[in-house]
Amino acid sequence: MTNSKALFIHGAGDIRIHDFIPSSPKSGEVLVNVAAVGVCGSDLHYYKDGRIGGATIDSPFIPGHEFAAHVTQDIPEQDIQQGELVAVDPAAPCHTCEWCRRGHHNLCPSVEFIGAPPFNGAMTGALSVPRKSLIKLPPDMTAEQAAMLEPLGVCIHAIDLAKPKLMETIAVLGCGGIGLGIIQLLVKSGCHKIIAIDPQAHRATKALQLGADTADTSITAINKSTDCRGCDLVIEATNSPDGMQDAVQAAAIGGRVVMVGIPDGDTYTPFSAAQIRRRGLDVRFSRRMGDVYDRAIALVAQSHIDVDTLITHRFSVENSADAFKLQVEGAPGLIKSMILPNQTMKH
Ligand SMILES: [Zn+2]
Numbered sequence: 001m002t003n004s005k006a007l008f009i010h011g012a013g014d015i016r017i018h019d020f021i022p023s024s025p026k027s028g029e030v031l032v033n034v035a036a037v038g039v040c041g042s043d044l045h046y047y048k049d050g051r052i053g054g055a056t057i058d059s060p061f062i063p064g065h066e067f068a069a070h071v072t073q074d075i076p077e078q079d080i081q082q083g084e085l086v087a088v089d090p091a092a093p094c095h096t097c098e099w100c101r102r103g104h105h106n107l108c109p110s111v112e113f114i115g116a117p118p119f120n121g122a123m124t125g126a127l128s129v130p131r132k133s134l135i136k137l138p139p140d141m142t143a144e145q146a147a148m149l150e151p152l153g154v155c156i157h158a159i160d161l162a163k164p165k166l167m168e169t170i171a172v173l174g175c176g177g178i179g180l181g182i183i184q185l186l187v188k189s190g191c192h193k194i195i196a197i198d199p200q201a202h203r204a205t206k207a208l209q210l211g212a213d214t215a216d217t218s219i220t221a222i223n224k225s226t227d228c229r230g231c232d233l234v235i236e237a238t239n240s241p242d243g244m245q246d247a248v249q250a251a252a253i254g255g256r257v258v259m260v261g262i263p264d265g266d267t268y269t270p271f272s273a274a275q276i277r278r279r280g281l282d283v284r285f286s287r288r289m290g291d292v293y294d295r296a297i298a299l300v301a302q303s304h305i306d307v308d309t310l311i312t313h314r315f316s317v318e319n320s321a322d323a324f325k326l327q328v329e330g331a332p333g334l335i336k337s338m339i340l341p342n343q344t345m346k347h
C-alpha cells in the first residue's frame with residue numbers, strides 16, 4: 001500500500017501532516033512511489049521563512065526535491081520496467097529560452113522544479129513526474145544513494161565553477177551535506193590543503209574524517225592556518241547571512257570565492273566593499289547544477305564518494321516534522337535526514 005500522507009508546509013514555522021492524493025499522470029508523465037527523499041537546506045528555508053526570495057508558499061506546499069522512487073508502469077522507450085528504482089531530476093527547464101539555449105539549464109527562469117513552490121515535491125507516498133525526468137540507475141544502487149545524487153550534483157556543479165588547483169589552499173565554510181560532499185570531491189581532485197569550518201563540532205569532525213586537512217568550529221582558524229594570508233579558493237556552503245562576509249574575509253588577495261549556500265532570511269550581512277574590490281576577488285554564485293547526473297552516478301557507483309556516511313537520521317512521513325525541527329535546532333550528530341515514505345521504519 002502506498003502511503004497517502006504528505007508533509008505540508010502551510011507557511012513559516014507551520015508543518016502539518018495530512019492526506020494527499022497525487023494527480024493522475026498527464027500525457028508524458030508517470031506515477032512513482034517515493035522510496036527515499038532527502039531533507040535539504042532549501043526545504044528548511046521554506047519551513048523557517050515561508051519563502052526563498054520570490055519563491056513563496058502561498059498555499060499548502062509539499063517540499064522534497066532530492067528523491068528516488070519506484071516506477072508504477074513499464075516505460076519501454078526508456079528501458080524502464082514497472083517497479084524499477086529510479087532517481088528523478090527535479091528540474092524541468094524550458095529548453096527554449098535564451099539561457100537554456102546557451103546551455104545554462106540551471107538558470108532557466110521558466111524552470112518547473114519539483115519541490116519548489118508552486119510545484120509540490122516528494123515528501124509523500126506517490127506523485128506524478130515527467131517521464132523524461134527519470135534517471136536510470138545501476139542495478140545495485142540503493143534508494144538512499146539515489147536520493148543523494150541531486151545534492152551530489154549540486155556539489156559537482158560547485159566544483160566545476162571553482163576549478164580547484166593542485167596544492168592550493170582551500171577553505172570550505174559549512175560542513176552540512178553539501179559542504180561535506182564538496183570536501184570529498186576536493187580530496188578526489190587531489191587538493192591540499194583543505195580547511196573546513198563549521199560551528200557544529202560533529203560536522204567539523206566529520207570533515208576531518210572525510211579528508212579535510214584541518215577543521216575547526218571558528219572562522220578564525222583560517223587566519224591561524226594560513227598565517228593571515230587567506231585561502232586561494234573559498235567555497236561557501238552555509239545557511240548564514242554572514243556566509244558571504246566570512247568567505248570574502250577567508251580569501252587571499254586575488255582569490256576565488258564560490259557561493260553555494262542560501263542565507264537565512266534571503267539576506268547577506270553588509271560588509272566593506274573594499275574587502276572584495278581592492279583585493280580583486282573573483283566571486284561566483286553556484287545555482288543548482290548543470291548536466292552532471294552521469295558523473296554523480298559514476299562517483300557513487302564506483303565508490304569514489306561516500307554518500308551513505310552523510311545520512312545520519314531517518315524518518316517516516318508521519319514523523320517527518322521532527323526532521324525539520326531537529327535540523328533547525330542543530331541537533332547533535334545530525335548531518336543529513338532521509339524520509340522513507342513507503343518503508344516500515346527500522347530507526
Ligand atoms: Zn537540495
Ligand SMILES: [Zn+2]
Pocket residue numbers: 093094095096097098099100101108109110111
Ligand atoms: Zn529555459
